[in-house]
Amino acid sequence: MKKNKEKKIQDFNFFYWFLRYYVDFSLKLSYRKIKYVGKDKIPQDGAVIFAPNHTNALMDALIILAIDTKPKVFVARADIFKNPTLAKIFTFLKIMPIMRQRDGFTEVKKNQEIIDKSVDVLRDKIPFCIFPEGTHNTKYSSLPISKGIFRIAFQAQELMPDMPLYIIPTGLLFGDFFRFRSTVRVEIGEPINVGEFISQHPDLSQQEQINSMKELLSERIHSTILYIPDDQDYEPTYEICKITQERASNLDLQLEKNKETLRKLNKIKENEPEKAKKLLELGQKASTLRQEKHISIESITIRRPLFLRLLYALLIIFTLPYTLSLSILTLPMVLVCKYIFTLLKDPAFKNSVRFLIYLLLWPLLMIVYSIIIYNLLPWQIALFTTLILLPAPIIAHEISRILRIIISDIKLRKAKHLRKLHKQIREMMKG
Numbered sequence: 001m002k003k004n005k006e007k008k009i010q011d012f013n014f015f016y017w018f019l020r021y022y023v024d025f026s027l028k029l030s031y032r033k034i035k036y037v038g039k040d041k042i043p044q045d046g047a048v049i050f051a052p053n054h055t056n057a058l059m060d061a062l063i064i065l066a067i068d069t070k071p072k073v074f075v076a077r078a079d080i081f082k083n084p085t086l087a088k089i090f091t092f093l094k095i096m097p098i099m100r101q102r103d104g105f106t107e108v109k110k111n112q113e114i115i116d117k118s119v120d121v122l123r124d125k126i127p128f129c130i131f132p133e134g135t136h137n138t139k140y141s142s143l144p145i146s147k148g149i150f151r152i153a154f155q156a157q158e159l160m161p162d163m164p165l166y167i168i169p170t171g172l173l174f175g176d177f178f179r180f181r182s183t184v185r186v187e188i189g190e191p192i193n194v195g196e197f198i199s200q201h202p203d204l205s206q207q208e209q210i211n212s213m214k215e216l217l218s219e220r221i222h223s224t225i226l227y228i229p230d231d232q233d234y235e236p237t238y239e240i241c242k243i244t245q246e247r248a249s250n251l252d253l254q255l256e257k258n259k260e261t262l263r264k265l266n267k268i269k270e271n272e273p274e275k276a277k278k279l280l281e282l283g284q285k286a287s288t289l290r291q292e293k294h295i296s297i298e299s300i301t302i303r304r305p306l307f308l309r310l311l312y313a314l315l316i317i318f319t320l321p322y323t324l325s326l327s328i329l330t331l332p333m334v335l336v337c338k339y340i341f342t343l344l345k346d347p348a349f350k351n352s353v354r355f356l357i358y359l360l361l362w363p364l365l366m367i368v369y370s371i372i373i374y375n376l377l378p379w380q381i382a383l384f385t386t387l388i389l390l391p392a393p394i395i396a397h398e399i400s401r402i403l404r405i406i407i408s409d410i411k412l413r414k415a416k417h418l419r420k421l422h423k424q425i426r427e428m429m430k431g
Contacts, residue, residue, distance in 0.1 A: 009094055009117065010073055010126040016092060017071075024066050026359050029394055030059075030351075032181050035251050036067060038188035046164030047122035047156070048191075051149055052172050053142050053221050054131035058352035060172055061095075063184060064129050072127045075114065077135070098130075098148060119156040122165065128152075132217065138177040138348045140238060141230040145218050150210040157194045166191040169217055171224025173255060176297075178350050181397055185251040187224035192216060226258045236283030240265060243286065243422050244429050245301045254301070264429060279428055286421040293415055296408040300422070304409060312402045323399040326392040329369065333361050333393065358393055366390065 028034065042048060050064055050072070061074050071094060078097035081087040090097075098114050121128050130152065133143040149167065157165045169189030176182040192213065201209050228237050241258040269276040290300070304312075316323070337354050344350065369389060374382045412419065 008120065008124075009091060009096060010071070010121045010124050012071075013092070016094065020065075020071075023062065023359070026355070027062050027066055030180065030355055030358075031184055033183045033251065034063065034066070034186070035184070036186045036188070037252070039067065041188045041191060042067075042168060043164065043166045043191055046166060047125055047160070048127050048166045048168050049122070049149065049153060050127060050129040050168045050170050051132050051217060051221065052129070052170035053225055054133045054136040055138055055172060055348070056174055056177055056351060057136055057346075057349045059184075059355065060131065060136070061129065062355070063172060063186060064170065067186070067188075070127055072129055073118075073121045074129045075118070115152050115155055118152045119159055122156045123160050123163070125163075132221075136348050137230070139230055139234065140173075140226045140228050141234065142218070142221060142225070142227060143230075145214050145221075147210055147214065149217075150213055153194045154198070154206065154210065157198065161195070165194040167194060167213075167217060168192075169220035169224060171221055173225050173251075175251075178347055179401075180351065180354055181394070181401060183251060185255065189220040189224045192220070226255060226262075228262065233280055235287050236280045237262070237265065239287040239290070240279065240283040240425055240429070242297050242301050243283075243425050261429065275428065279425065282421055282425050282428075286418060286425065289415070289418050289421070293411055293418065294408070295411045295415065295418070296405065298405060299408040299412045304405075309406060309409060312406055316399060316403060316406075319399065322388075323396060326389070326396045327400075329365070329389065330362075330393050330396050332365060333357055336361065362393055 050067075052060060052064055054060055064074075065072050074093075074095045075098040076090065076095050078099050081090060081097040087097075096114055096117060118128060130149045132145040132149045134146045134148070135143065137143050153165060153167055168191050171185075171187040171189065173185040173187070174182055175184065194213075197213055197216075198209060201212065204212065226241070228234055228241070241261045244261045245254060245257045265276065265279070268279065290297070337350075337357050340353050340357070341347075341350055344353070366386075366389065370382075370386050373385050376382075377385065
């Protein structure tokens with residue numbers, strides 16, 4: 001009897017394909033805006049490895065997945081595969097385990113099987129994604145790049161010399177790492193053609209080629225994000241960037257303004273160290289005071305005219321019965337999220353947990369609510385009621401967000417000392 005061919009992780013799976021549409025749709029609802037920049041840079045003539053910075057746990061992978069409709073294979077740290085049930089779920093989601101240096105030399109040696117499977121994925125021209133930092137870091141910075149991505153790339157290129165292989169630097173820039181319905185900007189950097197890079201450096205050993213490519217990839221990732229070195233000046237530098245952002249609402253313009261601020265600040269550090277020291281001290285004071293008063297960074301970076309604030313207030317007042325009802329109906333999800341948040345050691349997982357809870361629990365709640373509604377009301381009214389309940393999580397959250405913004409804006413108006421610090425910082429940065 002002929003044995004069935006072993007199913008590969010990259011093979012077509014109907015249930016994965018069906019679920020993918022729901023997940024992509026839910027992802028779009030989870031952010032006010034997702035902007036992809038430079039998608040035309042993704043090569044179509046060979047195999048690609050996406051190499052994104054890693055800041056927001058599962059959400060990073062989902063955002064990379066949604067770049068286009070193609071299936072993609074990911075790798076994740078091996079310890080999350082220890083539970084057999086979870087391992088099956090991750091495999092269904094086209095995620096493979098990979099050992100890290102911290103797992104020990106013996107465990108890392110097991111990576112050869114994963115590398116072989118990765119190469120097989122690439123030979124089938126299925127986009128592959130590996131987060132080269134190895135772990136996430138919820139800052140506008142990045143961690144050192146590990147060598148795992150290059151070992152896979154070099155071995156893959158060796159085994160498929162007739163097919164171009166590209167590493168795609170990808171920058172993920174979140175408006176907020178922890179809040180639901182934030183924004184995210186995704187920029188595709190200049191691809192690295194692995195075969196060309198190797199042929200252009202024949203005088204280097206493979207290890208030297210890897211080190212050189214590692215530096216190049218790091219530079220190209222940094223160019224796609226707001227990169228602030230993660231040192232003692234990180235917090236005041238970030239605060240100064242936001243204070244001098246000039247209220248830009250466009251995601252591209254925000255990044256441009258922030259990068260301009262970083263260039264100016266670095267120049268001041270180089271030429272006027274005393275002024276730079278004073279600026280950073282003011283930035284730290286502003287950051288500490290803002291957080292003590294629970295003022296959102298959004299109140300600093302986005303200017304809202306008085307009429308818009310009044311419009312927000314009127315919107316909340318006139319829609320209160322509707323939004324209050326929706327908030328009550330979504331309360332089970334909110335409570336589940338809050339409970340799980342208390343168990344999390346790493347707040348970076350908050351958005352991921354919230355996304356999964358909403359993804360799974362809201363359809364179930366809608367079924368329960370629909371059954372109750374159709375048993376209590378005529379079908380025409382029941383149908384209308386069901387339709388206006390569908391967007392409940394989004395509407396309830398948006399009203400909550402608007403209320404939070406209004407309160408934060410009021411606090412900023414009352415915080416005269418903080419606004420004085422902001423004015424001083426802006427003037428010093430212009431001077």
